[in-house]
Amino acid sequence: MDIVFKDVEHRYHTNTPFERRALYNMNLSIASGSYVAIIGHTGSGKSTLLQHLNGLLQPTNGTVHIGDQIITNAKKPKHLKPLRKKVGIVFQFPEHQLFEETVEKDICFGPVNFGIPEEQAKKMARELLPLVGLPEEVLTKSPFELSGGQMRRVAIAGVLAMEPEVIVLDEPTAGLDPQGRKEIMEMFYRLHQEKKLTTILVTHSMEDAAKYADEIVVMHRGTVVKTGTPKEIFREPNTLLEIGLDVPETILFQKKLEEKFGVTIDSPCLTMEEIVEEAKKLFAKVRKNDE
Amino acid sequence: MNSMIIGKYVPGTSIVHRMDPRSKLIMVFFYVFIVFLANNVETYAVLMIFTFSLILLSRIPLSFIIRGLKPIFLVILFTFLLHLFMTKEGELLYRLGWFEIYEQGVKQGVFISLRFLSLIIVTTLLTLTTTPIEVTDGVESLLSPLKKFNMPIHELALMMSISLRFIPTLMEETDKIMKAQTARGVDFSGGSFQERIKAIVSLLVPLFINSFKRAEELATAMEARGYRGGEGRTKFRLLTWKTADTALIVSLILLAIILFILRS
Numbered sequence: 001m002d003i004v005f006k007d008v009e010h011r012y013h014t015n016t017p018f019e020r021r022a023l024y025n026m027n028l029s030i031a032s033g034s035y036v037a038i039i040g041h042t043g044s045g046k047s048t049l050l051q052h053l054n055g056l057l058q059p060t061n062g063t064v065h066i067g068d069q070i071i072t073n074a075k076k077p078k079h080l081k082p083l084r085k086k087v088g089i090v091f092q093f094p095e096h097q098l099f100e101e102t103v104e105k106d107i108c109f110g111p112v113n114f115g116i117p118e119e120q121a122k123k124m125a126r127e128l129l130p131l132v133g134l135p136e137e138v139l140t141k142s143p144f145e146l147s148g149g150q151m152r153r154v155a156i157a158g159v160l161a162m163e164p165e166v167i168v169l170d171e172p173t174a175g176l177d178p179q180g181r182k183e184i185m186e187m188f189y190r191l192h193q194e195k196k197l198t199t200i201l202v203t204h205s206m207e208d209a210a211k212y213a214d215e216i217v218v219m220h221r222g223t224v225v226k227t228g229t230p231k232e233i234f235r236e237p238n239t240l241l242e243i244g245l246d247v248p249e250t251i252l253f254q255k256k257l258e259e260k261f262g263v264t265i266d267s268p269c270l271t272m273e274e275i276v277e278e279a280k281k282l283f284a285k286v287r288k289n290d291e
Numbered sequence: 292m293n294s295m296i297i298g299k300y301v302p303g304t305s306i307v308h309r310m311d312p313r314s315k316l317i318m319v320f321f322y323v324f325i326v327f328l329a330n331n332v333e334t335y336a337v338l339m340i341f342t343f344s345l346i347l348l349s350r351i352p353l354s355f356i357i358r359g360l361k362p363i364f365l366v367i368l369f370t371f372l373l374h375l376f377m378t379k380e381g382e383l384l385y386r387l388g389w390f391e392i393y394e395q396g397v398k399q400g401v402f403i404s405l406r407f408l409s410l411i412i413v414t415t416l417l418t419l420t421t422t423p424i425e426v427t428d429g430v431e432s433l434l435s436p437l438k439k440f441n442m443p444i445h446e447l448a449l450m451m452s453i454s455l456r457f458i459p460t461l462m463e464e465t466d467k468i469m470k471a472q473t474a475r476g477v478d479f480s481g482g483s484f485q486e487r488i489k490a491i492v493s494l495l496v497p498l499f500i501n502s503f504k505r506a507e508e509l510a511t512a513m514e515a516r517g518y519r520g521g522e523g524r525t526k527f528r529l530l531t532w533k534t535a536d537t538a539l540i541v542s543l544i545l546l547a548i549i550l551f552i553l554r555s
């Protein structure tokens with residue numbers, strides 16, 4: 001399912017003193033099967049953008065195409081259920097949506113709503129647990145007995161159990177420990193590769209964006225200021241730094257190196273290996289010149 | 292849900308915004324009784340003029356108030372119809388089978404609706420132009436004489452300010468959870484009875500749990516910052532009674548007198 005935003009604008013509380021433009025001039029296309037990271041300062045409209053992906057919000061102007069479904073500001077579209085099954089959203093702090101008596105029931109809640117038979121949903125819940133890093137014992141526990149991180153994993157499993165074609169992740173690892181973060185991010189990346197799952201990730205971690213995404217969308221104050229591959233985006237770290245965003249540590253290090261030695265390194269280094277390689281080359285050259 | 296304005300505060304600098312919360316509270320309190328003085332066309336006209344002057348003074352767009360009160364209009368309509376059909380006095384105006392409309396019915400219906408509308412608008416104006424903190428400060432100050440009789444006024448005011456403070460938070464959270472559950476296939480606007488129950492449970496359980504958690508965190512945070520109750524606690528905002536406040540009370544008394552003279 002390709003996703004295309006055309007001149008999308010979204011205002012909250014239209015026609016009230018509280019009116020507020022959260023998105024404008026949004027043009028964006030996300031190809032089926034790609035991994036897109038959306039980065040942007042807090043309040044730049046990322047979560048608002050995500051809610052357009054399954055019709056939770058309608059644009060106040062412009063159109064959103066998701067597969068063959070078109071969403072505009074015209075009257076509330078009906079029959080959004082099939083769309084919502086295909087686009088699974090893991091919201092910011094998804095643990096707040098848990099409510100069933102047992103973890104198993106909560107994971108099955110989504111799929112059963114979408115008409116998947118209960119037995120099959122239960123089977124899926126069992127299979128998903130190791131994937132999100134939970135032991136099987138938790139199935140019969142109440143979700144509220146779990147730790148925050150474990151609740152997060154249950155919520156994620158609950159969305160994965162819907163077997164969506166597009167998975168939308170709103171800062172899925174905020175507040176998790178570094179190990180847990182890495183596990184979860186790796187898990188999503190594997191799913192993306194194995195099942196060709198279109199993945200849209202909102203993140204404040206530039207490292208994650210650089211590492212996993214095919215394409216990065218930079219948002220600022222409600223609109224897209226830049227899109228491109230991680231290399232393209234991080235080639236000019238200054239644009240990002242100007243709008244208050246971070247860049248990966250390796251890029252910062254590269255910048256320092258370049259300034260110190262008065263050279264330019266052709267391609268931006270996004271991983272530790274790359275930067276080490278470049279630094280080695282540079283030092284070798286410097287040593288040679290010294291001799 | 293977002294258009295509902297009862298209990299919301301709209302920032303502004305109008306004369307009504309700047310008034311002392313105590314005068315506004317006194318006004319609203321007595322207005323509730325004064326409204327019942329109206330009983331004929333003239334008195335209701337005066338009431339309406341008073342109501343709309345207040346709206347004008349507050350500089351809050353009328354259209355905003357009307358849109359925000361939409362849910363209330365249904366209730367008003369219902370009351371109107373009830374009076375229209377149930378009152379069987381005066382001249383018979385219309386008949387269709389067993390269905391009869393009397394002159395007094397129309398009159399009563401209109402009057403009661405206007406009374407209701409005026410009450411709602413005036414009380415809504417109070418919250419629209421006064422921050423929750425000001426409201427509680429006002430209440431606490433007005434009720435402080437009762438402290439002599441060992442009434443926990445400070446605690447009551449605190450409870451009130453906390454609940455008022457968390458109404459928007461609760462609304463926001465309701466919106467968020469509804470969206471999260473909608474994304475998981477819940478349909479909040481339709482479905483069978485059982486599906487509806489399930490939908491409501493999927494909203495209420497997280498809402499309650501989060502509220503309890505928040506209450507606990509709030510209590511801890513207050514204790515950590517040295518809150519020990521009202522005894523000897525000074526105020527950050529001091530209330531000042533101004534000329535406008537006296538003017539408001541005087542106009543309220545005038546309103547009562549005028550209504551008393553004009554009523555039949």
Ligand SMILES: Nc1ncnc2c1ncn2[C@@H]1O[C@H](COP(=O)(O)OP(=O)(O)OP(=O)(O)O)[C@@H](O)[C@H]1O
Nearest residue numbers: 012020021022040041042043044045046047048049
């Ligand atoms: N329900 C709402 N009602 C009114 N305004 C809102 C609402 N949700 C978001 N906004 C406003 O829209 C703007 C964009 O908010 P959004 O939540 O999309 O930002 P974000 O990029 O996701 O930020 P964060 O990184 O903090 O999650 C903000 O200015 C916010 O105040």
Ligand SMILES: [Mg+2]
Nearest residue numbers: 046047092170
């Ligand atoms: Mg957000």
